[in-house]
Amino acid sequence: MKSAKIMKTINHAELANKGFLYDIPFTFKSGVLIIQGIIDGKQEEPLHFIFDTGAYGTVTNTTARAYGLDKVAATTGGDANQVKGEVGIFRISSFQLGALQYSGVGAVGYDHPPLIACLANGGIVGAPLMKGRIWQIDIRKNSMVVTDEISRLQFPEGTKKVPFRTDKFSRPFVDLEINGRRQEFMLDLGATQLLDIPAKVAAMYTGSGSSLLKVVGQGYHGAWGAVQDTITFGLLDQVQLFGDTYRHIPYSYSPKSNQPVIGSELLKYYVLTMDFKAGVLYLTRYADPGTLKIASFGLDLDYKDGQVLVSRIYKDSKAEQAGIALDTRIIAINEKPVTYKSYCEFLDDKLQHFKNDRIILSLAGGKKIALAKETFLQR
Structure with missing residues (x-):
């Protein structure tokens, strides 16, 4: 199949509903929105999907095999870490998202890495399923609403309207102003940061005297895992x-970053309405993004081959000063x-432990280290 036909298949999703206003149940876990979907009417087997404005739709290879999905092509795909791999192009005849009923849905199939697979065993609901509709998300009230007419929604006084553009995958892009300079960002609710930018872009905004925090080890998770x-x-x-001006907002960058993105951290400060029909965002602020802090135990953990290992170290943190290094094995938390x-059992337990302000790690060899959360890059 030629690339133009592959693109057409990926972007296709026919919606039967008209004149609607529906609630879409979701959970907000590990910084991403997770919703349930039903393939081919099998309601006894609901699947979990990540709601991701920065991606096309995907399914796991396990799901594709279990449901006998129609594979129409194979090609090479890439992820946010610039890693490439072979993927299948599938067509889902029937897909239900809440009360929304789609047909002929295109999806990219591959083996999702453990983190993504634990959060969403079905795959990703991407931007092609959002186009032409209006989606409103308020995580304070655990509310996601979708409609086909903006007049069905109400907005309080002070709501900002911001235009956005979409690319060939229907992903939304908005303009922000940084240090007086306009910069285009992709609105990517599959990314967990507030602002992430490529290193070349960061160089334009980072002064020689700026304080920087380096985190070494495992990078961000992409379609084929973390590098x-x-x-x-x-x-x-x-x-x-x-439209609101803030000073000293945290941002991140890495050599693998290839696109400025504004991520799901935004949802902790704004009720977000995305009108994909008119190309307009409606933003109702309920908290101050200027209060965003980088707080951490100075490390992160991952699970591999039955072992819990230190996967990231914050340079000059209390954890590093205590002698904890990358790949240090943790035998108790x-x-x-x-x-x-x-991996899923590990992830759920880690998320609970990392909500606390203090943690005790027992290292292989018998050493115990107690850590308190630190706030980095103090204003």
């Missing part, structure tokens, strides 16, 4: 975010021995 990388955090002097049977 070894160095993520750098800094503070932007001034950001005009949808908060006095609880590591006995996980799967």
Whole structure:
């Protein structure tokens, strides 16, 4: 199949509903929106999908095989880490998202890495399924609403209207003003940061005297997992975010970053309405993004081959000063021995431990280290 036909297949999704206003149940976990979908009417087997404005639709190869999905082509795909791999192009005859009923849905199939597979065993609901509709998300009220007419929604006084553009995958792009200079960002709700930019773009906004935080080890997770990388955090002097001006907003960049993105952290400060019919965002602020802080234990953990290992280290953190290094094996967390049977079990437990302000890590060899959360890049 030629690339033009592959693109047409990926972008196709026929919606039967007309004149509607529906609630779409979701959970907000690990910084992403997770919703349920039903393939081919099999309601006894609901699947979980990540709601991602920065991606096309995907399915896991396991799902494709289990449902006997129609594979129409094979090609090479790439992810946010610039890693490429072979993917299948599938056509889903029937897909239900809440009360929305789609047909002829295109999806890219591949083996999702453990983190994504644990969050969403079905795949990703991408921008092609959002086009032509209006989606409103308020995580404070655990509310996601979709409609085909903006007049069905109400907006409080002070709501900002911001135009956006879409690319060939229907992904939305908006303009922000950084240090007085216009910069285009993709609105990517599959990314968990507030602002992430490529290193070349960061160089335009980072002064020689700026304080930077280096995080070494595992980079951001892409379609084929995480690669070894160095993520750098800094503070932007001034950001005009949808008409409001803020100072010292955190941002991140890495050598693998290839597109400026504004991610799902935005949802912690704004009710977001995306009108894909008119190309307009409606933003109702309920919290101050200027209060965003980089707080961490100075490390991160991952699970591999039955072991919990240190996967990231924040340079000059208390964790590094205590002698913790990359790949240090952890045998207990908060006095609880590591006995996980799967990545998903590990992930759920880690998320609970990392909500706390303090943590005790028992290292292989018998050493115990107590850590308190630090705030980095203090204003």
